[in-house]
Amino acid sequence: MRAQTETIAGERQTRHLPRWMRHTGLTAGAVILVIIVLMGVFAPLLAPQDPYEQNLLARIVPPVWYEGGSWEHPLGTDHLGRDYLARLLYGARVSVFIGVTVAFVSGIIGTVLGVTAGYFGGKTDVVISFLITARLALPVILVALAIVALFGSSLTVVVSVLGLLLWDRFALVMRATTQQIRDADFVMAAKVQGASTLQIIVQEILPNVATNLTVVATLEIAQAIVLEAALSFLGLGVPPPLPSWGLMLAEGKSFILFDPWLITIPGVLLFGLVLAINLVGDGLRDVTAPDSRN
Amino acid sequence: MLRFILRRSGSALILMVVVSFVAFMLIFAAGDPAVKLAGEAGSSADAARIRALYGFDKPIPVQFFHWIAAAVRGNFGHSLYFDQPVASILFDRLGVTLLLGLTSFIFALVLAFPLGIAAARWQNTWIDRTALVIAVVGQAMPTFWFALLLVILFSVTFPILPTSGSETWQHFVMPSIVLGYFAAPAIMRLTRSGMITALETDYIRTARAMGIAPRNVLLKYALRNALIPVVSVSAAQLGYMLAGSVVVESVFAINGAGRLAWESILRSDLPTVQALVLCFSLVYVILTFLADILNAWLDPRMRLADARTD
Numbered sequence: 001m002r003a004q005t006e007t008i009a010g011e012r013q014t015r016h017l018p019r020w021m022r023h024t025g026l027t028a029g030a031v032i033l034v035i036i037v038l039m040g041v042f043a044p045l046l047a048p049q050d051p052y053e054q055n056l057l058a059r060i061v062p063p064v065w066y067e068g069g070s071w072e073h074p075l076g077t078d079h080l081g082r083d084y085l086a087r088l089l090y091g092a093r094v095s096v097f098i099g100v101t102v103a104f105v106s107g108i109i110g111t112v113l114g115v116t117a118g119y120f121g122g123k124t125d126v127v128i129s130f131l132i133t134a135r136l137a138l139p140v141i142l143v144a145l146a147i148v149a150l151f152g153s154s155l156t157v158v159v160s161v162l163g164l165l166l167w168d169r170f171a172l173v174m175r176a177t178t179q180q181i182r183d184a185d186f187v188m189a190a191k192v193q194g195a196s197t198l199q200i201i202v203q204e205i206l207p208n209v210a211t212n213l214t215v216v217a218t219l220e221i222a223q224a225i226v227l228e229a230a231l232s233f234l235g236l237g238v239p240p241p242l243p244s245w246g247l248m249l250a251e252g253k254s255f256i257l258f259d260p261w262l263i264t265i266p267g268v269l270l271f272g273l274v275l276a277i278n279l280v281g282d283g284l285r286d287v288t289a290p291d292s293r294n
Numbered sequence: 295m296l297r298f299i300l301r302r303s304g305s306a307l308i309l310m311v312v313v314s315f316v317a318f319m320l321i322f323a324a325g326d327p328a329v330k331l332a333g334e335a336g337s338s339a340d341a342a343r344i345r346a347l348y349g350f351d352k353p354i355p356v357q358f359f360h361w362i363a364a365a366v367r368g369n370f371g372h373s374l375y376f377d378q379p380v381a382s383i384l385f386d387r388l389g390v391t392l393l394l395g396l397t398s399f400i401f402a403l404v405l406a407f408p409l410g411i412a413a414a415r416w417q418n419t420w421i422d423r424t425a426l427v428i429a430v431v432g433q434a435m436p437t438f439w440f441a442l443l444l445v446i447l448f449s450v451t452f453p454i455l456p457t458s459g460s461e462t463w464q465h466f467v468m469p470s471i472v473l474g475y476f477a478a479p480a481i482m483r484l485t486r487s488g489m490i491t492a493l494e495t496d497y498i499r500t501a502r503a504m505g506i507a508p509r510n511v512l513l514k515y516a517l518r519n520a521l522i523p524v525v526s527v528s529a530a531q532l533g534y535m536l537a538g539s540v541v542v543e544s545v546f547a548i549n550g551a552g553r554l555a556w557e558s559i560l561r562s563d564l565p566t567v568q569a570l571v572l573c574f575s576l577v578y579v580i581l582t583f584l585a586d587i588l589n590a591w592l593d594p595r596m597r598l599a600d601a602r603t604d
Contacts, residue, residue, distance in 0.1 A: 025430075130305075134312045136530075137582075139537035139574040142555055143320070146567050149559045150323050226436050230541055233438045234556055249439060253545075260446045267439035275434035282430075 026283025032276035036269070040092035047086035048074065051243050055081035060259055075265060079251060084262075087243040088269060094244045095225045095273060098159060102224035103217045105163025110170020111213060115205060117171070118178025119197075128171070135168050141230060148236040158237055162224050173216045177209045184208075211288045218281035222274045229270055245270045298590050298597050306583045310576060314365070317571040318358050321564045361568075370569035375561045380569045383554065388573060390460055391539050391550035394473065397466050399532050401474030402481060410485025414520075415512060417490060425486070429479035437476050437538055441545040444468045458547035469546045473538055477531040484527050488520030495519075522593050529585035533578035 039046065061077040062069045063084070069076060075085040117128035144161045151157045181187065182205070190200050229246030231237030238244040245266040252262030328345040329336070336344075345351045349360065364371070370380035405428075413425035448455040448468060459465050492498060493516050501511050539552030547553070551570060558566040590597045 130309070130312075134309055134316075137309060137313045137533075137575045137578045138316060139540075139571065139578070141537050141540050142567075142571055142574060143316075145540070145556065145559045146320055146571070147323055149562065150320075222434070229436055230438060234541065234544060236559065246436075246438075249442065253442065256442060256445060257450060260450065263439070263442045263446065267436070267443065270436055270439060271434055274436065275430065278430065278434050 023283050023287060025279040026287065029276040029279025029283060032272055033280060036092050036273050036276065037096055039089050040096050043086075043089040043093055047083070047089050048072075049083035049086045051082060051086035051090045052241055053082060057081065060255065060262070062259065063261055063265070066261070076261065078248070078262065079255065084265065087248060088245070088266060091243040091245045091248060091266065092269070092273075094155075094238055094242060095228065095270070098155070098162070098228045098238075099221035099225040099277070101159045102162040102166060102228075103221045105159065106165070106167040106220060106224075107170050107213070107217050109164070110167035110216075111174050111209075113167065114171040114174025114176075115178045115201060115209065118175040119182050119201060119205060121179070121182075125175070128175070132168055132171050132175075135165070138165075140165050140227065144227065144231060145234060145236050148231060153236055153239045155238060155242070158228055158231060162227055166220055166224060166227075169220060170213070170216050173212050174209055177212045178205055181205065181208050211284075215281055215285045215288070218277055218284060222277040222281070225270070225277070226274055295590065295597060299587060302583055302586050306579050309579055311362070313575040313579070314362055314572050315358060317568050317575065318361055319354075320568055320571065322354070365569070365572065370572075371565035373558075373563055373566045375558065375563040375566070380566050383566070384551065384569055384573065387549065387551040387554045390548060391536060391543070391552055394460075394466060394469055394539060394543070394548065394550060395532060395536050397470040398473035398477065398535055399528075401470050402477040402531065402535075403528075405474065406478040406481035407485055410482040411489055411512065411517065413482075413486045414489030414493065422486075425482060429482050432475050432479040435475065437472055438541050438545055440475065441468065441472045441542055444471060445545075460546075460548040460550070465546070465548070469542050469548060472542050473535045476538055477535050480527050480531055481524060484524050485520060488523055489516055492516040492519045518592070522589055525588050525592070526582070526585045529581040530578075533574075533581050536577055537574055 043051075055077070058073070058077050058081045059079055061073050061081075063076045064071055064074050066076075073083050073085070075083075075088065078084055078087065113128050113131065117125045144165060147161045148157055187200060187204050190204050195203070228237055229244065229249070232244040232246030233250045235250060237246055240247060248266040249263060249270075252259070252266070255262050328341040328348070328350045349357055352360075361371070368381050370384065372378070373380045373383060376383055409425040409428065413422040416422060445457050445468070449457045455467055456462070456465050489512075493512075498511060498516055501515050502508070506515075536552075539548075539550060540555050541552070542548070543550045543552035544556050551573065555567065555570045555574075557563075558570065
C-alpha cells in the first residue's frame with residue numbers, strides 16, 4: 001500500500017514539474033527568498049563594516065545616492081554611526097533564524113495536537129478543538145509583549161513565546177487533513193496488518209500530511225518574522241544592539257521627518273522577505289493542490 | 295434557533311472562563327509577583343506585606359475566583375501606575391479603540407467587497423489580477439511599516455493629515471487605512487472564492503435562464519450565499535484588528551486601549567495588562583459568537599447540522 005501511495009506522489013511530482021516553472025509567484029518568491037537567505041548566511045563576508053561599531057562622528061550619513069553619501073557606507077549609517085548595510089545584512093540572519101525556529105517549535109506542538117485530534121476524533125477532538133479556539137481568542141501581540149516584558153527581552157524568550165503561541169494554524173490544518181485520510185484504505189490495511197497506533201501515525205498519516213504541513217510552515221515562518229519585527233519595533237523583542245529590522249525601524253522613527261530612508265530601507269527588506277515567503281507558500285499550495293486555490 | 299443560541303452561549307461562556315484564567319495567570323508567569331512588586335530594593339518583609347495586601351498568599355484557584363468574581367462586577371483591580379481603579383481608565387480607552395476598529399472595519403469592507411466581487415465576476419482578467427496583487431501586498435505589509443510610510447507620504451511629503459493624537463476625524467484616517475488594509479485581504483479572497491463557487495451553482499443558472507437581470511443575479515442571489523463564510527472570517531479579522539491596535543495606536547499616539555496595553559506592559563502595571571488581555575479576548579469571543587448566530591440565520595443548514603451532533 002505504501003508503494004502505491006509513493007507512486008501516486010511520484011506521478012504528481014512529474015506532472016506538476018513544468019507547472020512549478022510556470023508559476024510566476026512561486027518562482028519570484030523563491031528567487032527573493034534565496035537572495036535574502038544568502039544575504040544573511042554570507043553577512044560576515046558581504047558586510048563592509050562591523051555592524052556593532054559605533055562612530056559618533058559619522059551619525060546618520062545618507063546612502064550613497066543622496067547628497068553627502070559615500071561608498072564608505074553604501075546605505076549610510078544610523079543614529080549611532082553604525083553602518084546601515086552591515087546591520088541590514090545581519091538583520092536578515094535574525095529574521096530568518098526567528099522565522100524558522102518559531103515555525104519549528106509551533107509546528108511540533110500544532111502537528112501533535114492536530115494529528116491527535118484528527119486521528120482519534122470523539123472526546124479527544126472536542127478537547128483539542130476547544131484548546132485551539134481558546135488560543136485563537138488570546139490576542140497574540142498583547143500576550144507576547146506581556147511575557148517578553150516579564151522575562152526580559154532576549155532571542156530565546158522571543159522564540160519560545162512565539163513558538164508557544166503560533167501553533168493554531170498548524171493544529172487546524174493538520175486536524176482537517178488527518179480527518180480526511182484516517183479512514184483511507186491504506187490506513188485500514190496497516191491496521192489489519194496489526195500496526196500499532198504510533199506506527200500508523202508515523203508511517204501512514206505523517207507522510208501524507210507532509211505537503212500541507214510544508215505549506216502551513218511557510219506561511220507561519222512569515223507570520224513569526226512579522227511578529228518579531230513588531231515586538232522589536234515596540235521595544236520588547238530582540239534586545240539592542242542586535243540588528244533586527246523591526247528594531248531598526250523603531251530607531252529610525254525619530255528621524256522620519258528629515259531622513260525617511262532610515263524607515264524605507266529596512267521596511268522594504270522586511271516587506272520583501274514576508275512577501276517572498278507568502279508567495280512561496282501560496283505557490284506551493286497551488287502546485288500541490290490546485291483545487292483548493294482561492 | 296433559540297436552542298442553537300443557548301448552546302453557543304454555553305460554549306462561549308466556558309471559553310471565557312478558560313481565557314480569563316490564562317489572563318489571570320500572566321501575573322505568575324515570571325515567578326513570585328510580590329517579589330516583583332517590591333522591586334530590587336524591597337526586603338522580604340516588604341514582599342510579605344504585598345503578598346498579604348494583594349492576597350498572593352492564598353491558593354491560586356481562590357485568587358482566581360476572587361479576581362473573576364470582581365471582574366464580573368466591573369472591578370478589574372487597582373492600576374499600579376495611575377493609582378486608580380483599572381475599570382475607570384479602561385472604559386474611556388476601549389471606546390476610542392472600538393471606534394478605530396469600526397472605522398477600520400468599514401474601510402476593509404469597502405475595499406474588500408467590491409474588489410472580491412469584481413474579481414469573481416471578471417475572473418482571470420486584469421481586474422482579478424489587480425485584486426490579487428492588492429491582497430498579496432496587504433498580507434505581506436507589516437502594519438507598523440505601512441503606518442510609517444503613510445506618515446512620510448501624508449504628513450511629511452504632502453502635509454495634509456495629523457501624525458498623532460485622536461482629537462478629530464482626520465486623526466483616524468491613516469490608522470483606519472492601516473488596520474483596514476491589514477484585515478482586507480482575507481475578506482477579499484474569501485469573497486472572491488465564495489462568489490466563484492456560488493456563480494457555478496444550478497440555482498444561479500436557473501436565475502439567469504429565467505431572465506433575471508445579471509446585476510441582480512450577482513448581487514442578490516450569488517452574494518447572499520457567498521457571504522456565509524465571509525461573515526466568520528470578518529468577525530475574526532475584526533478581533534485581530536483590535537489586537538493590531540496595540541501596534542497602530544502606538545505609532546499614531548492614539549489614546550486607546552491598545553496604546554494603554556503597550557504602556558502598561560512597559561510600566562509593569564500588571565492589573566491593567568490582565569484586564570486588557572481579558573477585554574480583548576472577550577471582544578473576540580463575542581464577535582465570533584455573533585458571527586455564528588448571524589450565519590445560522592443566513593443559512594438554516596448550519597442550525598440543523600449543529601442540532602444533529604447530539
